[in-house]
Amino acid sequence: xxxxxxxxxxxxxxxxxxxxxxxxxxxxxxxxxxxxxxxxxxxxxxxxxxxxxxxxxxxxxxxxxxxxxxxxxxxxxxxxxxxxxxxxxxxxxxxxxxxxxxxxxxxxxxxxxxxxxxxx
Amino acid sequence: xxxxxxxxxxxxxxxxxxxxxxxxxxxxxxxxxxxxxxxxxxxxxxxxxxxxxxxxxxxxxxxxxxxxxxxxxxxxxxxxxxxxxxxxxxxxxxxxxxxxxxxxxxxxxxxxxxxxxxxxxxxxxxxxxxxxxxxxxxxxxxxxxxxxxxxxxxxxxxxxxxxxxxxxxxxxxxxxxxxxxxxxxxxxxxxxxxxxxxxxxxxxxxxxxxxxxxxxxxxxxxxxxxxxxxxxxxxxxxxxxxxxxxxxxxxxxxxxxxxxxxxxxxxxxxxxxxxxxxxxxxxxxxxxxxxxxxxxxxxxxxxxxxxxxxxxxxxxxxxxxxxxxxxxxxx
Numbered sequence: 001x002x003x004x005x006x007x008x009x010x011x012x013x014x015x016x017x018x019x020x021x022x023x024x025x026x027x028x029x030x031x032x033x034x035x036x037x038x039x040x041x042x043x044x045x046x047x048x049x050x051x052x053x054x055x056x057x058x059x060x061x062x063x064x065x066x067x068x069x070x071x072x073x074x075x076x077x078x079x080x081x082x083x084x085x086x087x088x089x090x091x092x093x094x095x096x097x098x099x100x101x102x103x104x105x106x107x108x109x110x111x112x113x114x115x116x117x118x119x120x
Numbered sequence: 121x122x123x124x125x126x127x128x129x130x131x132x133x134x135x136x137x138x139x140x141x142x143x144x145x146x147x148x149x150x151x152x153x154x155x156x157x158x159x160x161x162x163x164x165x166x167x168x169x170x171x172x173x174x175x176x177x178x179x180x181x182x183x184x185x186x187x188x189x190x191x192x193x194x195x196x197x198x199x200x201x202x203x204x205x206x207x208x209x210x211x212x213x214x215x216x217x218x219x220x221x222x223x224x225x226x227x228x229x230x231x232x233x234x235x236x237x238x239x240x241x242x243x244x245x246x247x248x249x250x251x252x253x254x255x256x257x258x259x260x261x262x263x264x265x266x267x268x269x270x271x272x273x274x275x276x277x278x279x280x281x282x283x284x285x286x287x288x289x290x291x292x293x294x295x296x297x298x299x300x301x302x303x304x305x306x307x308x309x310x311x312x313x314x315x316x317x318x319x320x321x322x323x324x325x326x327x328x329x330x331x332x333x334x335x336x337x338x339x340x341x342x343x344x345x346x347x348x349x350x351x352x353x354x355x356x357x358x359x360x361x362x363x364x365x366x367x368x369x370x371x372x373x374x375x376x377x378x379x380x381x382x383x384x385x386x387x388x389x390x391x392x393x394x395x396x397x398x399x400x401x402x403x404x405x406x407x408x409x410x411x412x413x414x415x416x417x418x419x420x421x422x423x424x425x426x427x428x429x430x431x432x433x434x435x436x437x438x439x440x441x442x443x444x445x446x447x448x449x450x451x
Binding site (some may be wrong): 078088089098113115 | 295296297298300301303304305360363365366367368426427428430431434435436437438440441442444445446447448449
């Protein structure tokens with residue numbers, strides 16, 4: 001893929017421009033512009049962190065499901081087994097794996113979100 | 121339905137305050153998909169009134185909707201006020217003569233509604249410690265209110281809520297392991313049935329008006345009121361999504377569980393065990409996660425166009441970490 005510029009550099013540049021013009025907008029559009037800048041920031045993080053997060057999730061789900069595969073395939077199978085009750089909160093290693101996967105996703109979606117698990 | 125709200129308010133001012141009354145400072149505060157809120161003031165020879173207009177902007181089907189009608193909301197506000205629960209006093213229920221569609225007018229209560237400010241602004245330091253107890257007291261009064269016939273409230277306990285939200289989740293086509301786990305886990309840990317009571321249905325930081333001197337001054341947004349488990353209202357205000365950056369203070373990001381429960385009992389509420397509140401807190405996270413998906417879906421299907429909607433879909437992971445935290449702590 002082209003690296004001059006990288007896609008995350010384009011999203012970053014557009015995000016910065018939105019921040020620049022934001023003060024000139026009416027209150028409703030200021031709010032929406034902030035949401036738009038946040039969306040671009042999430043895309044930027046997904047572009048830089050997404051592949052690694054996916055690989056880590058595959059690595060974590062393998063032992064729980066007993067085999068390897070693609071992220072999409074393993075995620076689908078995990079959903080089906082949880083729905084059927086074949087795996088549940090008592091399954092050894094399940095909650096720690098889910099926690100690690102969700103934390104990786106949260107680092108992309110909402111890195112500033114504070115929750116009970118982020119308490120000292 | 122095209123309604124000129126400003127023009128409607130001018131007519132309404134005369135109806136409420138007589139000839140010579142005029143509207144000043146009318147501004148739209150929020151505009152959701154189906155409801156909008158306006159702040160305005162009426163100046164008349166007899167004095168000035170600060171008011172709030174709530175009006176529906178999309179067709180309403182009382183059979184399928186989870187929301188009550190604004191007429192039902194008006195009946196509820198009157199009923200709970202008689203029991204000493206603070207709701208903004210109803211001034212007027214609009215009719216065809218007003219030309220504003222389905223709408224009502226209440227008094228505007230001064231104070232703060234933004235959760236983040238309530239939780240961090242030093243001007244609330246003096247009363248912040250009282251809020252959880254006040255919430256408990258007010259909930260006990262709401263729950264003790266006989267449901268007004270005119271409101272025609274629906275019943276929904278945890279099983280009903282799980283069915284409703286799981287259906288929405290399945291229809292979305294999303295594949296989220298933590299939500300799958302939570303649906304099944306909560307179904308298998310349903311609390312023992314309790315006598316249904318009148319619930320506010322959206323009792324959370326953000327729907328409370330907080331006065332820097334007196335604390336809890338009014339409870340807003342009664343449209344999700346229904347009959348159900350008293351712990352639902354308690355669990356919802358403890359859901360981490362409404363703690364606004366203060367997960368260390370479980371009640372709304374401003375208070376402690378023990379104070380909420382003590383206030384509830386002190387005002388005559390039947391004791392509610394903490395684990396029941398935690399169950400509903402988890403169900404609260406699950407519901408909010410599905411609602412975030414719903415908001416993304418409303419954009420994906422072309423129902424709404426705002427950039428805000430798809431981005432809210434990226435908040436589902438917030439509710440997933442909250443669910444994992446509760447499940448790991450034990451439920």
